[in-house]
Amino acid sequence: MAAAWSSAIASGPILVLAGALMAVMSGNPAAALVLAPLGAALMLLALSRWKRVRTTLPNTDRLLSSRGPGSARGGIAMVSFLVALLGGILAIYLPSAIAKGDGAATTLVGAFALIVAILAACIVVPSTVIGRARESFRRRVRTDPALRKALEEDLATWRDPYGNAAYGPL
Numbered sequence: 001m002a003a004a005w006s007s008a009i010a011s012g013p014i015l016v017l018a019g020a021l022m023a024v025m026s027g028n029p030a031a032a033l034v035l036a037p038l039g040a041a042l043m044l045l046a047l048s049r050w051k052r053v054r055t056t057l058p059n060t061d062r063l064l065s066s067r068g069p070g071s072a073r074g075g076i077a078m079v080s081f082l083v084a085l086l087g088g089i090l091a092i093y094l095p096s097a098i099a100k101g102d103g104a105a106t107t108l109v110g111a112f113a114l115i116v117a118i119l120a121a122c123i124v125v126p127s128t129v130i131g132r133a134r135e136s137f138r139r140r141v142r143t144d145p146a147l148r149k150a151l152e153e154d155l156a157t158w159r160d161p162y163g164n165a166a167y168g169p170l
Contacts, residue, residue: 001053002129003133005046006125007125008043008045010120011046011118012039012041014117014118015042016036016039016040017117018035018039019034019035020032020036057150057151058137068127069123069127070131071128071130072124072131073131075124079120079123082119083116090108090112093108094108
């Protein structure tokens with residue numbers, strides 16, 4: 001859950017940038033006036049939910065799975081592949097956009113930059129959080145006495161619902 005909220009935190013500023021880019025490219029501030037508050041609201045909501053998730057014990061009654069990469073290295077590799085693929089497609093159309101000369105190349109490059117940013121926010125950020133989840137949780141347990149007490153109480157009654165593993169969140 002922390003990974004999902006982290007992705008939403010990273011996506012908020014991207015919405016603001018997308019609105020700004022569309023406003024500059026079109027000359028109409030409507031996109032910025034709509035997307036900037038939405039991006040700020042998304043980021044603030046996600047920050048509050050992220051803080052809440054990080055101060056409570058993980059819900060071990062349900063199993064959450066992810067089909068995405070589980071480490072920062074895997075996320076970076078996946079985004080690099082997708083960026084290379086999209087960059088190759090962009091390279092096909094960029095010469096004609098430059099020849100057109102009416103800002104089409106700038107729009108194309110700006111859209112590509114936004115796509116790269118959203119890929120990073122939606123793939124790299126959550127995969128990094130997932131990859132560091134156990135160490136981060138252990139560090140929070142060491143520094144937060146209330147979380148440690150709740151963990152010890154949960155540990156006394158916890159049984160693995162899917163097998164015979166040791167205590168799940170640790």
